Structures are given as C-alpha cells and as structure tokens.
Amino acid sequence: MTCHNCQVECKKFGSNRAGHQRFRCRQCSRTFTESGPHPLGDIRLPLDRALLCLQLIVEGNSVRSTERITGVHRDTILGLLEVAGLRAERLLSERIRRDTTQRRSMLRLYKTVAFSSAKNQAVPKLRNGPW
C-alpha cells in the first residue's frame, strides 16, 4: 500500500478489529487500513438483511412495509435500492446481452428501484440498453 500523502510504500502495521491489514507510512507515520470488499458500498448492513429488503421490495412491498418487517430504516432501504439499481444497470450493460429472461428481471429490478427511490420523477434511461 502507498501513503496517500507522501506516495511512499508503507509497512505492515498489525490489523484492525475487523481483521483488515493496517499499514503505517515510514515517513509521516500515518496509518491506513486495507479496505476489504464492499458489496453494498457505504451501507453497513449484513448481506442477508440487505437481500431480504431487496426481495421484499421486488415482491411489491412498499418501502415503509419493508421497514416494518425488517427493522431497517427506510433511508437505508432507499440507499440500498439505489446501490442495487446502479449495480444492476452496470451488470446489465456489461454482461447480459442475449438472455432475455435475465434481462427482463434485471430491468424489472431497475424500474422498481428507480420508481421507489425517485417518486414523481421520470425513470432515467439505461445506458447502452437494447430496449
């Protein structure tokens, strides 16, 4: 890992509580943590609860009923929907070109997310979408 300030290679410096490797710059003594994979971006929610929230939304539940069922705050659910929608859009444009069943389900997820997170706004068009 390289120091963000000095652009010098850092030395290993133990690990944090989550078990991620820490590094310390030899020049300025700042410490950094090697970031692990973040499938949900900045949302700190266990993956199983996030998946439950998404499943409830896709099945037609409202954001507030999903909040009541799961106990996850509605703003977190909306942020989760935004992340899922953006990831779905990226996956759709990068990998899925021929399989219409998968494409339809991804499009349904994207539209659900877009309608849920941006009420009274037009659903933005997907980039490179074949529809």
Ligand SMILES: [Zn+2]
């Ligand atoms: Zn440094």
